[in-house]
Amino acid sequence: MIESVSKRAFGGSSGSYNVQALELAAARERKLKGLSIVVRFLDDTDHTFYIEKRAKGSNLLDQVYNHLELVEKDYFGLQYPQNGCTNRNSECILWLDPSKSIKKQLGTNCQHPLYFRVKFYVSDPSKLHEEYTRYQFYLQIRSDILQERLILPQSTAILLASYIVQSEIGDYNSEEHKSDYLSHLNLIPNQTEEMERKIAELHKLHKDQSPADAEFNFLDHAKRLDMYGVELHKAKDNTNKNIQLGVTHIGLVVFHNNLKINTFSWSKIMKISFKRKQFFIQLRREPSEDYDTLLGFNMENYRSSKTLWKACVEHHTFFRLDSPKIKRKFLSLGSKFTYSGRTEFQTVSDVKRKGILERKFVRSPSKVLIKDKMPLTPPPLEDKGKVSVAPPRPSRPYDTHKVTTTCTKEPKQAWTEDIRISDDDGGFLERTLEGPFSPGIAGRVMSYADEEIPSPVSNGVYDTPPYSVSQSPTSQIVDENLTTITLYPDQDGKYGFNVKGGTEISVPILVSRVAPNTPADKCVPRLSEGDQILQINGHDITQALQPEVVALVQEARATESGKLVLSVRPNVLYQDEEFEEPPYQYVPANDVGTPTVGSLLEQSMYLLADGLASGALIARYETLYRKHPDLTCNEASKTTNVNKNRYRDISPYDQTRVVLKNAPNGDYINANFVDMKIPSTEITNKYIATQGPLQSTTEDFWQMVLEQESNLIVMLTTVIERGRAKCHKYWPGAGEVLTMQNAIVKCTREQTDPSNNFIFRDFVLIDVKNDNESREIKHMQYIAWPDHGVPDSPQQFLKFTQDVRLNRTTNKPVIVHCSAGIGRTGVLVLMETALCLMEAEEPIYPLEIVKTMREQRAMMIQNASQYRFVCESVYAAYTKSSSEAK
Structure with missing residues (x-):
C-alpha cells in the first residue's frame, strides 16, 4: 500500500481520468x-x-x-x-x-x-393470485374511502375500517389497546369517537387474521358496494335530467343523485358509439322481442363523450374478451382506438403458468388523524360523488309523517290468459312500460335534448362480440321497468305503507316500510321497501315534496272507493343516510365483541342484518344475472322436447341437466343437478331441481327417481293454485297403486301435520325391470306456501327445512320441485345450505349461494320478495341458535 505520493509523480508524461465529472455531465445531458x-x-x-x-x-x-x-x-x-x-x-x-x-x-x-x-377493478379478489397485488387494491380502496370517492353506508365503512386496523395493528390486546387507541388513525371521513368504539368492537372479532387475510376480507366486502370500481361521467337523459354514467366489469351503470337506477350488462349491449357530445348504446334483442333498442345520453361535450366511449371499449375488452385483437373493417370511419394491453383472461392464465411469486414487502400505515381539522389527502382525481358516511343526526320533523295502505282487490295478472307463460315460479316477464331507460315501443329511438338523430357514421362505434340465441341471457341485471299497483284502504282507512324522501325536489319518494297483513303487503304485485313512487293516481311526483305526496294519498282516501293507483319503480335503494333510519333494528344492541357462534359467521350476520335494514341486500340481488351468459339450453328447445316444459321460458342448462337412461319417451326431463358444497367439511348437499311434472312427464319423473336412487321428494306447491294447474298429481292416493312401464308406485301412508301446513307421504317404488327391487320414498309437501308469495313466518319455514334435513338419510340427491322448479325450490336450497354453514361455523353470504345455484339451474330464487324472506329466515335461525347457546 502506497502511503504517500509526491506531486512530482504526476508530472511529465502522466494521465488522469475524472470519473465523477464525466458521470455528472452525462447525467445532465440525459436530462x-x-x-x-x-x-x-x-x-x-x-x-x-x-x-x-x-x-x-x-x-x-x-x-x-x-x-x-x-x-x-x-x-x-x-x-x-x-x-x-x-x-x-x-x-x-x-x-x-x-x-x-x-x-x-x-x-x-x-x-x-x-x-x-x-384502472380495472377485479370482480372478485380471489382472482388476484399475488398478495402484493391484493395489497395495491387494498390501498386503492382505502384511498377511495378517505377521499370520499366511494359511497358506502356507515356500518360498512366501520366494518372495513376494522379490517384496516387488523392489518396494521394486529390482534386486539386489552392491555396495549386502551379506549382511545384508534384516535390517532385516519380511518373514515368525519371520524367520531362513537365510530372508533364500533370499529374497536369489530376489531376484536378479527383475532388471528394476518395482514393478508384482513386485506382479503376488506376487498371481499368492498366488492359488494354499488360504487366499487365505478368511474362516473356526467350526462343527461332524454328528459334532460342530470345523471351519471359509470363503467364497471359488469357493464354500464346509471346513477341519479348517487342512487343506482339501472345497469346495462355487457351481455345485453350490442354496440357502443358516440357522435359529438352524444353517447349511444344499442341493446340486444331478446327472443321474446322483435326489435332492438338504441339508448342515447347527452354528455357535457365531445371530449367527455369520447372519454366515456374509450372507457367502455377498454373495460369490455379487458373483462369480456380472451384477446384484445379486434379485426377492423377496411377503410372504417370514426375513431380507431382499441385497447392494446392484455385482458384479464390473459393475465390470470399467465400467472397460473408462471406460478405465484413469494416475496416480502413493507406495508404503508394509515395517516395520523388531526382532530378538528380536515384530513390532508391529495385532491381526488375524478368525480365520484360524496360519500354518505355521516355522524349521527337529530330526528327530523317529517319522520313522523306516515302514509299507510291495504288492498282488498287483487288486480288480474297480465299472464293469466296463457297457461304456458310462467308465474311466480315461472319465467321473468319483462314489462316494457315507458321509462327513461327501457324500450317503450318497437323500434323506438330515445329523444335527446338537442333532438339530433345519430347518423349511420359516428365518431366512434364499438360492436360487442356476437352471442348465440341459446347463450344470450335474459339480462345480467334488472331493467328499469315500471309497475302499477292498485290499493284500497282497509276497515281502518289505511293502506299500510310509509314513505321517506321528498325533502327537496331532487330527492325521490321511496317506500320505507310495508306493514304485514295490510293491503300494501297482500296486493299483487306486492309493494316493497325501496320501491320508488313515480305517480299517484296519475299525478307525477318525481319532483314533488313529501307534504304533496301525503296530500295526494289523503285525497284518494277521501273518495268513495278509496282507490289508490301507484306507478312505482321496483326495488330502488337511495343510499344517502340523511333521510330515515331503518324501521326495524336488526343488529343486536348487545356487545358484538363477544362472538357466540364464530367470528366470521358473526361478521357475515352483521352484514346481512345491515343489508336487510338498509335495502342494499335487495339492490345487490337485483343486479345478479338470471341465466348464466355462457351456458346453453339447446336440448330444451328441440322439437321433441318443447312440450315437456311446463313453462316455455324455463329451461335446464345442457351442462347440468339430468339425462334419463331408460325412459320410454327419450332422455330429456326439465331438471338440473344442483350440488352445494359446505366449506371446511366433507358435506355436499345434492339436489335435483325440477319442474312440477306434467301429466305427460309423470313417467319420466318417476324414472328419474328410480335411476338417481333418490329416497326423498320435496314438493313446495299444491296441485291447483288460484284456479290454475301448478303440478300434475303424479302420485297415487293412500292405499292406491300407480303402474307404469318401468316402475310401480304404492302409497302406504298419507298424513297432514297438526298445523295443516304440510303433508307427509310414504311410497314404495318398485323397479319392474330389475327383479321388482323396491325401496321406500319419503314425500314431503308444503301446502301453506302461497302463490306469488312467501310463507307466513320464518319459523314455520325453518321447521319444514329442519324436517327435510332429518329425512335426508343418504348421499343421493333430494328431488325438490315447485311449479317451475326455480323460485320456491331455490329458497329451500339456500335455507338448508345456510343452516349447514351455520353448523360448520362458516360465514353465510346469501348472494354467493344464489350465484352458485344459478350456475347450475337458471333463475333460482325468482324474485326479490323470496330473496328477502329467505335472508330474514337465515337471520332468524342465527338469532335463535345464538340465544340457545347462551
Missing part, C-alpha cells in the same frame, strides 16, 4: 435529451423516472411495473390531469395511453405528478 416524470404511488410515495422525449406510454408503464415488481400489472395504469386541469370532471383526468407518445399526451404538463392507480 436535457429526455423527460423526468414523477409518479405518485398508492402509498403516497413519489419516484422519478427518466425516459426519452419520444418514448411511448408503454415505456414509462414498464418502468413503473418493474419498480414495483408487479406481476399482475394489467389491472393498473397511470392517470394525469389534462393541460393542468384542476377540475374533478372525469374528462379532465385521463389515463396514459401506452401506444402514444408521452410528450404528446402530457404536453407542458410533464412537471405535474402522474398517479399510479387501479
